[in-house]
Amino acid sequence: MPVFYTPIPQNLRVGLAHASSAIFINNRTRDSGYLKGHGVENEVSSKVSSHLPLQMFLYFNMFFFPFWWLSEIVMLDLKFTLLPGYYQCLMVVGMIIISVLEVLRVYLGYVGNLKEKVPELAAFWLISLAFQLPILLFFLTDEGLLILPLERVMHSLYLAFLLGEVLSSFVALRVMTRKLALQFHLRQFRPVDTSSMFSFSCGNRSVLPVLPVRNIQPQ
Numbered sequence: 172m173p174v175f176y177t178p179i180p181q182n183l184r185v186g187l188a189h190a191s192s193a194i195f196i197n198n199r200t201r202d203s204g205y206l207k208g209h210g211v212e213n214e215v216s217s218k219v220s221s222h223l224p225l226q227m228f229l230y231f232n233m234f235f236f237p238f239w240w241l242s243e244i245v246m247l248d249l250k251f252t253l254l255p256g257y258y259q260c261l262m263v264v265g266m267i268i269i270s271v272l273e274v275l276r277v278y279l280g281y282v283g284n285l286k287e288k289v290p291e292l293a294a295f296w297l298i299s300l301a302f303q304l305p306i307l308l309f310f311l312t313d314e315g316l317l318i319l320p321l322e323r324v325m326h327s328l329y330l331a332f333l334l335g336e337v338l339s340s341f342v343a344l345r346v347m348t349r350k351l352a353l354q355f356h357l358r359q360f361r362p363v364d365t366s367s368m369f370s371f372s373c374g375n376r377s378v379l380p381v382l383p384v385r386n387i388q389p390q
Contacts, residue, residue, distance in 0.1 A: 222343035
């Protein structure tokens with residue numbers, strides 16, 4: 172039996188186009204009269220959304236972290252016996268959390284930024300903001316930890332890396348999500364060729380059943 176395709180009503184498509192253009196800046200679909208042809212979709216898909224400042228922060232952070240970790244271990248060994256018991260536990264737990272999450276965080280940042288994957292980059296941003304940043308601020312501001320001069324310098328540098336990565340990853344996420352939204356709308360509002368979707372030809376004959384045409388004689 173023949174298959175029929177019911178397109179989206181034109182007024183609904185126009186309404187969706189206006190709503191998307193209001194939410195996503197610089198987003199115009201084919202229905203709004205701005206985007207013409209398939210070349211626009213190819214241009215959007217080929218546009219690189221990777222954020223260069225974020226990649227630079229990640230690159231230098233990867234080399235800086237081993238030095239930060241070694242200096243923190245040395246400083247912790249020097250002052251461990253002078254700290255109260257609860258501060259000793261907090262320092263050890265904080266170091267373990269930062270060390271474990273840093274490997275995962277940098278990996279997610281590299282994959283999310285270079286391969287333009289929003290979930291991985293969002294996870295990188297959340298880990299940096301919810302775990303690494305509070306623990307590092309605790310290490311840097313709580314005077315009960317007996318902060319040594321070398322610790323203060325290393326923590327300040329690490330904090331600068333984290334703040335730069337949080338801000339740059341936020342910008343990269345905005346760019347990537349807008350690109351994905353624009354690609355979605357371009358595919359959603361692409362004109363559909365019903366003959367190519369629901370039929371194929373064999374030579375010069377169609378495989379879909381053709382209803383006989385009756386000659387209507389005027390009365």
